[in-house]
Amino acid sequence: MKILITGxxxxxxxxxxxxxxxxxxxxxxxxHRKNQIKxxxxxxxxxxxxxxxxxxxxxxxxxFDRKLIYDLDxxxxxxxxxxxxxxxxxxxxxxxxxxxxxxxxFSNIELIQTYCxxxxxTQKKGKVVVMSSIAGMVPIPFLGSYCATKATLIxxxxxxxxxxxxxxxxxxxxLIEPGIFNTGFNEVMIENKKKSIYFQxxxxxxxxLEESFFQLFGHNQVNSIVxxxxxxxxxxxxxxxxxxxxxxxxxxxGYQLFH
Ligand SMILES: NC(=O)c1ccc[n+]([C@@H]2O[C@H](COP(=O)([O-])OP(=O)(O)OC[C@H]3O[C@@H](n4cnc5c(N)ncnc54)[C@H](OP(=O)(O)O)[C@@H]3O)[C@@H](O)[C@H]2O)c1
Numbered sequence: 360m361k362i363l364i365t366g367x368x369x370x371x372x373x374x375x376x377x378x379x380x381x382x383x384x385x386x387x388x389x390x391h392r393k394n395q396i397k398x399x400x401x402x403x404x405x406x407x408x409x410x411x412x413x414x415x416x417x418x419x420x421x422x423f424d425r426k427l428i429y430d431l432d433x434x435x436x437x438x439x440x441x442x443x444x445x446x447x448x449x450x451x452x453x454x455x456x457x458x459x460x461x462x463x464x465f466s467n468i469e470l471i472q473t474y475c476x477x478x479x480x481t482q483k484k485g486k487v488v489v490m491s492s493i494a495g496m497v498p499i500p501f502l503g504s505y506c507a508t509k510a511t512l513i514x515x516x517x518x519x520x521x522x523x524x525x526x527x528x529x530x531x532x533x534l535i536e537p538g539i540f541n542t543g544f545n546e547v548m549i550e551n552k553k554k555s556i557y558f559q560x561x562x563x564x565x566x567x568l569e570e571s572f573f574q575l576f577g578h579n580q581v582n583s584i585v586x587x588x589x590x591x592x593x594x595x596x597x598x599x600x601x602x603x604x605x606x607x608x609x610x611x612x613g614y615q616l617f618h
Contacts, residue, residue, distance in 0.1 A: 361432055387431065399414050429473070444459050493536050520534075
């Protein structure tokens with residue numbers, strides 16, 4: 360298969376690309392910023408994977424970049440890119456909430472629309488794999504902005520799957536819901552919060568609590584979720600949601616049942 364991954368410079372996206380190549384696929388590693396291209400090309404060269412990969416800039420918020428998809432023959436689009444803003448809902452500048460939704464929701468949906476339009480026009484088969492999060496099922500205080508985008512993605516991807524099924528069996532839609540992994544992504548959300556007006560007194564202990572939470576529950580290795588993503592990309596089954604680590608997925612399902 361030929362798979363395009365967004366936000367593939369690091370973390371889960373990069374590791375998924377590597378595992379896909381090891382399984383015999385061709386991977387388009389796309390990067391947010393132009394200056395990441397060289398490093399990524401070198402990383403792939405070191406691993407001996409130049410022939411099985413291509414690297415280019417795809418900032419999902421840019422229409423020009425999204426339209427590059429029209430020139431490619433892609434069997435699977437893996438929408439992995441996202442950002443997260445920390446901070447309480449009371450303190451959160453609306454511009455940040457808008458930016459979070461612009462990247463995680465609106466741009467991903469526009470990319471999916473572009474890809475699916477291409478599939479319909481060329482009458483090709485394809486697959487859309489969307490990266491949500493267990494944080495979309497279990498809202499975490501002080502990470503509300505990020506959680507809301509991921510909850511919205513769960514909702515929109517579920518509708519997308521049902522709607523596409525009415526039109527064709529040639530486009531499959533899958534949803535990924537990872538638990539907590541120590542890729543650095545969550546730490547950025549703790550660090551990028553603005554100074555709180557309402558929670559000043561709680562602030563130092565709140566940050567310590569958040570850091571301890573991620574250290575305690577975060578998995579250092581991304582293997583478990585990468586394995587699930589590879590399954591989702593390769594599988595032709597009707598299975599829709601893929602979660603890992605197992606116990607965090609179980610907790611999230613339990614949480615939904617009892618809330
Ligand atoms: N780590 C976790 O605990 C966890 C849990 C559940 C879900 N997830 C999800 O897994 C995905 C990967 O996260 P990760 O943990 O592997 O962290 P990561 O390495 O930081 O991955 C996020 C990627 O998205 C890219 N990105 C941001 N804005 C973009 C844009 N406008 N266009 C294209 N790419 C953009 C980032 O590029 P820059 O670095 O250049 O901005 C980065 O490469 C995310 O969707 C995240 O929400 C992560």
